Amino acid sequence: MKKLINDPATLIQDALHGIAAAHPQLRVDFENRVIVRGDAPVRGKVGLISGGGSGHEPLHGGFVGPGMLDAACAGEVFTSPVPDQMVAATQAVDGGAGVLHIVKNYTGDVMNFELAAEMVAADQGTEVVAVVIDDDVAVQDSLYTAGRRGVGATVLVEKIAGAAAEEGRPLAEVAEVARKVNTYARSMGLALTSCTVPAAGRPTFELPDDQMEVGIGIHGEPGRRRVPVAPANEIAEMLVSPILSDLDYTGGDGVIAFVNGMGATPLIELYLMFNEVTQLLAKNGIPVARSLVGPYITSLDMAGCSVTLLKADDELLRLWDAPVNTPALRRGV
Amino acid sequence: MDTKDLTAWIREFAGLVAQHKDELTALDSAIGDGDHGVNMDRGLTAVVAALEAEPPDSPSALFKKVGMTLISKVGGASGPLYGTAFLRMAAAADSVLDGAGFAKVLRSGLDGVVARGKAQPGDKTMVDALGPAVDALDAALASGAGTKAALQAAADAAEQGREATIPLVARKGRASYLGERSAGHPDPGATSVTLLMQAAASTLGS
CATH class of the missing domain: 3.30.1180.20 (Dihydroxyacetone kinase; domain 2)
Structure with missing residues (x-):
């Protein structure tokens, strides 16, 4: 294996430091491994967060900024982040208009985001809506599997729903736009x-x-x-x-x-x-x-x-x- | 069984997972993403440290601490599944548990796993070991067995349930993408549940 790393165990943390250094307009919460738009929370705007296993860069952290995501959670390589990260991201971007969770359809991601939404509901009462992305036609027998996987459409959802949120549209409408992208x-x-x-x-x-x-x-x-x-x-x-x-x-x-x-x-x-x-x-x-x-x-x-x-x-x-x-x-x- | 006994159970479970870490990871490499052993060991190591730092004062507090720590530290699918199980067990636990009380707690945990993962028996998941274990525990207690013997019956049922996952085609989780190719391997989650039940049989009941 030839890779530009110091130690597999510090890969995510080392890369997050690089993101913080290269993009001072973003805030990086190193403890929770969350990349946040520098001016978050934007008052009155629906917050958009996503996240998933690392290794898919620039998804999701590279899409944090005006017109797209408000925050992204970085899991271990190919492993879902944990609910604490999503709770921290949700808190960081809650501008009073609710928060949209954009979740790729993988068993771990879906369950961890579900738990995070339950924890947020119990603690702060922030309104959270989750949209699950499942666009991979390679998975044929979706009745007998975990269902179609979330892949390329995730990028388009983050861009298009991000633009809808930036227009000041309410959470239900932003979620509807995200679902529409996934549907088509x-x-x-x-x-x-x-x-x-x-x-x-x-x-x-x-x-x-x-x-x-x-x-x-x-x-x-x-x-x-x-x-x-x-x-x-x-x-x-x-x-x-x-x-x-x-x-x-x-x-x-x-x-x-x-x-x-x-x-x-x-x-x-x-x-x-x-x-x-x-x-x-x-x-x-x-x-x-x-x-x-x-x-x-x-x-x-x-x-x-x-x-x-x-x-x-x-x-x-x-x-x-x-x-x-x-x-x-x-x-x- | 009191908080101290139940803490010993969790510590024994952590020890067994550490001991079988590579085996769990190898099983998961065959049909999943190869991180079950590493993730569970990381989570349970954190659990043991948390229990030592602040010993809980009731079974309910113990299970809650275990559940929250696993949710925060494990990730993947096992974190939410085991975490939800222990949180449901916390909600169902009295201050001291007899065999029947423990069986009720364990069934609440099973219900939590099913609610979170939406797996049915036969989907090749941890439900295929935990379900038979809970049923065997109830049946043994109902037929008048002592707690120790009933827990051994539960551990045996978990092991049989795990063995029975070998020919199954996975219908949940990452293994399901393999379709027919997932047959011929035991489910890693059912395997770690078997360790949980073996730990119960060796530490609880007298």
């Missing part, structure tokens, strides 16, 4: 290589040089199938067609198309993939209204990518275009 977004991912969790020191799974895993999860969970490595245009087809067969994308205002890097794939390959994806969409009569290309929800040093398509309408596009100022996503400011 689908994702599918692919791994060319495994990731290596620093504490484990070896690859999470074995993947031969000539094979790739289609339908991979962001923690290296197994996908739908393992196939020989293929040209990018065929890979794009493997990712886009299960999405299009899961949701009817025709008849709207086009899609927000998001090609995400898993951590170790260079941007030049992601742009090449984006080209393949747009060509497939054009063939299916689906216009691309907006785009996002880059490593935004990663899986440590995994090579590969995921595609997320969000069926857009006027409201979603307007909120997508709204100004945002965070370490990882910044425009219109």
